[in-house]
Amino acid sequence: MKKKNVLNLIKYYAEKNDAGFRTEAYEIARYFDSIGNYQLSEYIMALLSDANTFSPQMNEEESAFFKKVEISNESLPLPEKIKDNIIGIVNAVGHNAGVNKFLFEGPPGTGKTESVKQIARILERELFMVEFSAIVDSKLGQTSKNISILFDEIRNLRNPKKAIILFDEIDAIAIDRINSNDLREMGRATSAVLKGLDNLNDNVILIATTNLYNAFDKALVRRFDSIIDFSQYTKEDLLEIGEIILNEFLNKFHFAGRNMRLFKKILGLLDPIPYPGELKNLIKSSLAFSDPNSEYNYLKRLYKTVTKNLNENNLKEIQDKGFTVRELEILTGISKSQISRELKGGLSNE
16 A cells, blocks of 8 residues: 555545545545455445445436435424424334334425435435436437436445435426326326336435425325425414524524514514525524624514514504514614603604
8 A cells, every 4th residue: 555545535525526536435445455464454444335426437427316414413493293203203214124214294394305314314324416417318218218317326336335315306207297298208207107106115214395395296196105294383383493493593693682572573564474494584684684793683584584574653553563662673773762752752743
């Protein structure tokens, strides 16, 4: 083994070049084998075999349909009903009972894809996402061929017990055949998916997500062992999740002050309160655009976004929404004493 092998390993690791890293590691293993250190050579080979690649001729970088997804360590606030279902999936996998195909359905921003990442983290599995935009092809018959190739790659995973396959937004090929302009072509595509799911290795976890569950082909729905509804958010759930998201951001935006009572009042003006994906962006942008010299400027910005207006001259209108004099001071920048005088003056003039 030469210095260049070590340098290449470091280089490929820094570049996140898995293919290059593995190739270099195999070369090192062959070197130890050539000098008679069979135990170390076999140890390196065993470590490499624990990582998933697709067919022997094709690794993840070369696959047209897969990309490896980095697992996030960020917390994912979910309602208890959905959280219980996620725990149930983890338990089902642990029981090795052949329950391995799951469908996550619900509107965008409800946490479907992020939940898959959390499951991969908990189960310590690699996560591979299918690029359906590359699978659907306008050429007659090609889509079903691509689907067959896709399932062949899944079948050839070297370590299926360490993999989760994510069919993100499977809608592209799963929508009811009667809605397609080319019934025969979509029929072939759906049949290819059905066949692939029927022959799926029990050791592979497959999770599909959809925003359009009601338009799904019913035969396809029946292939999944469990369907999780991600639209089960109450207003209280979303207020609580909003508070969790804000607390996480406040740890990064150190200049901003905490006023959860006012924050939840502002958020409560929304009807409906957006799902977590949109909610996170709303809170993040309010903080990002806020004045660093004003600890509560983000709340003023949030109020403006939520109500589409902040008429600082109409204090009574803001007060009627349930805000206190102190909260009016934060939202308008007008002192409490002046607000009190103006509100009293307004009442005496009525």
